[in-house]
Amino acid sequence: MEGLKKDVIRHVVSSLGSDYASKSAYNYYNALALAVRDRLIDNWIKTQRSYYDEKAKRVYYLSLEYLPGKSLMNNLHCLGIYETARKAMSDLGFSLEDLAEQEWDAGLGNGGLGRLASCFLDSMATLGIPGYGYGIRYDYGIFHQVIEDGKQVEQADNWMRVGNPWAYERGQHLFPVRFFGEVKNWTDEYGRLRHTWTAGDTVLAMPCDMLVPGWDNHHVINMRLWSARSDVEFDLDFFNTGNYLGAVEEKIFDEKISKVLYPSDQIEEGRELRLKQQYFFVTATIQDILRRFRKKHQDMTELPQSVAIQLNDTHPAIAIAELMRILLDEDLLDWEVAWDICVSTFAYTNHTILPEALETWPVSLLERMLPRHMQIIYEINARFLREVERVARSEDCGQLCHRDLDHLKQRVSLIQERPIKSVRMAHLAIIGSHSVNGVAALHTELLKARVFDDFQRLYPQKINNKTNGVTPRRWLWSANQPLSRLIASHIGTGFVRNLDELTQLEPLAADPAFREAWRAAKLENKQRLQAYIKRKLMRELHTEHLFDVHIKRIHEYKRQVLNLLHVVTAYNRLRHGQAADFTPRTVFFGGKAAPSYFMAKRIIHAINAVAATVNADSRVNDKLQVVYLPNYCVSQAERVIPATELSEQISTAGMEASGTGNMKFALNGALTIGTWDGATIEMAQAIGPELLFIFGMREDELVSLRQHGYNPMLYYHGDEELREALDMLRSDAFSPGQHGLFAPLVDNLLHGGDRFFVLADYRQYLGAQQDVGRLYLDQEEWTRRSILNAARMGFFSSDRAISQYAREIWDVAPMAGLQNGKGA
Ligand code: 4GP
Structure with missing residues (x-):
């Protein structure tokens, strides 16, 4: 010391x-x-x-987002x-x-995808996997959210203003990044056509390294984030011509590339600067990977034996064209050899089936910004479509493909013609990778059966599942010391490294003294949250209330509105004196909305408006309170999750690829109210569905409801409480003087088709919430279930997920001496 x-x-x-x-x-x-x-x-x-x-095979995790937090x-x-x-x-x-x-907080990501990347780095470090995270060191991370008059206001997140003591900036190792320019053709000594790209603009990529330690094992891996630097100060000519200010302006322009994270979360932005960011980070990363590789190898065909590259969604998918370009134009390999190297090296993870999140880039933009890459993409496509034709005509694909070949080719092509001619990045990622994985069982099944069904027929082995996981180091040990200490005092600390050991808690669920201690830990966390809310929001929480928490990005498919309708209904019952047996609860909401996502922002406004009304109503507010937690982020999650008793996971079935918040809550002893969606399904299977509150229509039921014609008005007319709640929202009950403020929300449900089936699930949700309230009154049974929930969460460790990636996709082994714990 x-x-x-x-x-x-x-x-x-x-x-x-x-x-x-x-x-x-x-x-x-x-x-x-x-x-x-x-x-x-x-x-x-x-x-x-x-x-x-040890000549270890290395894993490179390429992600445009990370959410390390503190x-x-x-x-x-x-x-x-x-x-x-x-x-x-x-x-x-x-x-x-x-x-x-x-x-x-280092908030270099939007939500689940970025936080997963950080959990994965933690697990690679702990398991001793030779891994690297690569990304962008944004000067401004995800915006800071403040709530003003109930509305979200975005402020710049200047997280670097006071420096970052964790990072090493390596200004001496700069990599050039080129854009625009032109492609020249030439013929090599064997008479083959070759290409050289001479770029118009050059920017430099500077590495900033953040160290990621494993748990008690001396293994520290690297998260290398690139920051854009202008090459102008190296261009003495420019200065010598006397155009000093011009040079400085250009410098500022260049450095814009890594200025800000796109705060778009599952909404396609399609902006030129975003493509620049993608290519900037990809080319610097590939150069760095190859630099390291070439230190020990001359033969590029050995690359897949030494290097595995995981693409975190399609954001880095241009890497496939970039590696091809280097292998063809610089190493002068033949196409087939280069392509084999690429496919064997890359693997792609899909994180969403929402069509609005599937990335495409206009061909005209790519042709201008990355002309050589566009040529390569065309060539990949031409060869691929020929292959499709061959497979479709062959026996093994069966009649299915053969019958409708032209349509099949249009569907799978890398190029879509409408509304504007664009490159489908997901298709590039699928074709250029040897593995395509979903992030939970249902999600992977939907990828195979719906989103990528043609590819599933063409490459039946490629699509596979890797259910997500979370790191127990941050999300249990570090975030929840009261509970961790209690667990450790009974089963030791092995669970931090091997989460399956939590099953040893199962017999203790029957022990009243242990249950009491478990409740005491929860209460301590609730009191900590109470103190925090008092300090930050000047609100007094009732710790004897059930803490019911819905924190995640605000999105229609995540259905914060369904939760809100429950709150309004509970409010009405209390007001009307119809809720004598109501279990007092505080409902917490938190989450950011993409700044351009009108409906999500209106949802935040509505939640705050309802909160203001309910909290000010002395007839009900000792029994029902609503709290909006501004600026939801990693460090806030670390405070809130340990104090949570009820976890809201109520997305429309089939829409949440996996979810990872669901796992963090259950690991900390919250019970889940949730739909049959994402990894919540696998949690219910591992824990026992009777220990969660599962409700609502399943994915296949929704498909059939949609096919038979879903009419939300039927629910509206058929359900008095629902009608009352919706009418209140539409009128000015929660927005005095601003009639119609929340009408778009209601109209979207009633007349806009209710794409996310809020009304269809409302009644069942209410029923499940009633079960929750009833069970909470029986604290012994509640606690027993809480213990069993946590005890059965071993599978949802990111260590398990990473072990599967390592074995089944990357073919890498942990470093010798690190598999079983401590290193040398
Ligand atoms: C998210 C998914 O929405 C979430 O279900 C999943 O748990 C998470 O990725 C990690 O796999 N997707 C995104 C995104 O964050 O931007 O597509």
Whole structure:
């Protein structure tokens, strides 16, 4: 401990240039972070060296988004120095918890996809998988959400303003990134046509490395994020011509590329800068991968034996064309050889079946910005369509494909003709990869049967499932110390590395003393949340209420509106004196809406309007409260999830690819009210469906309802409570003086077809909520179920998910000596 104290003081003085006697929390946080980073870097260097020494096959995870959140606490726990740090900082006059508050969340992602990427890096580090995360170091991450007059207002997330003590910026290792320009043809010595792309503009990519430690194993992997740097300052001519301001302007223009994360979450943006971001990060990454590879290899055909590249959704899919370009134009390989290398190296994960999220890029844009890549895509397509024709005519594809060949070709082509001629990035990713995976069993089945059914027939082996998982280090051990300590005191700490060990808790569910201790841990977390809400929102929570939580991005398919209709109905019953047996509850909502997504923003407004009415009504507010948590982010989730008793997972069946929040809640002992959707299905199967509150129509039932003509008006007319709730929303009951404010929401349900079947599931949802309320009154039974929920969550560790990727897709093994825990 004395060593850590000394290091902290040394950093306050020599790294931060401050007087250690002026006790600034900001300085002491930074100094502690630097002292922790010092303890990581040796192991990071050793880890990187060992990959070379052992000629390890490396995994590269390419993701345009990461959501690491805060690093301090997690890193202290991984290093096993949390207690030491707590005491050291307390000796220096600080509470560790307060210091940790100084850190800004690294919010370099929108939601599930980005957070999954961060969980996966944690698991690679813990399992000893030689992995790297690659992405963009955005200067501005996901916007900071404030709620003003009930509405979402977006503010810039200037997370880098105060620096980032965790990152190493490597200004000496810059990679050129080229755009635009033209392609020249030439003939090689064997008479083959070759191509050279001479680019118009060049930007530089600078690596910023963030260290990702494994759990207590000395294995530290790298998350390398690229930041755009202009090449202008290297272009002396430009300055010498006297155009100084012009040069500076160009510099600013270039550096725009990594300025801001697109806050779009499952909505296709299709903007030129976004494509630039994608290519910028992809080409820098591929150059870096090949640089490392070429240190030990000359023969490019060995690439798939040494390198696996996982594409996190289609955002990095242009990597396939980029690797082809390098292999063809720089290494001068033949097409077939290059293509085999590509397909064997790449794998693609799909994260959504929402059609509005499937990326396409206009051919005209690609032709201009990346002319050589567009040529390559055309060539991939021509060869692929010939192959389709061959397979379709062959026996093994059967009559199905053969009959309608032209239509089949149009459907699977990389190019879509309408509304404008564009490249379908998902098709490029599928064709250019040897593995395509969904993220939960149902999702994968839907990919095979609906979204990519043609590809499933063409390549029956390619599409596979890898159900998501979450890291128990952050989402149980670090976020929920009261519960973790209790668990550890009964079954030891092995569960942090091997989550299956939680099953040892099962017999304890029958032990009244353990149940009491379990409840005490939950209460402690509820009180912590209470203190936080008081500080931040100046609201007093009732900890004896059932804490009912719905936090995630705001999206129509996630059906926050269904939850809101339950709240309004509960409010009406209480007002009308029809709810004598109502179990008091506080309903929490939290989540960001894409700034351009009108309906999602209106939903936030409606939730806040209902909250204001309910909370101000003294007839009901001792029994029902509604809280909107502004600026939902990773660190907020870490506070809220441990305090949650009821987890809302109520998406339209078939729409939520997997969900990962669902897993975090159950792991922390919340019971789930949910639909038969995403990974909630597999959770119900692992836990026992009777221990969750499952309701609503299933995916196949919805398909048939749609086919037979779904008429939401029937539900409206047939259900008095539903009608009352919708009429109130449509009138100005919650928006005095602003008649019709929420009419678009209601009209969308009644006259817009209710695409997400809110009305169809309303009555069943109410029934399930009633079951919840009843069960909560029986605290012994509630607690028993809560314990069993957590005990059966072992499968949903990201360690299990990553082990499957490693074995079944990447063909990589953990580093020797790291499989079973500690490293050398
Ligand atoms: C999300 C899915 O919506 C969610 O169900 C899943 O758990 C998560 O990916 C991780 O696989 N998708 C996105 C996205 O975040 O941008 O498509």
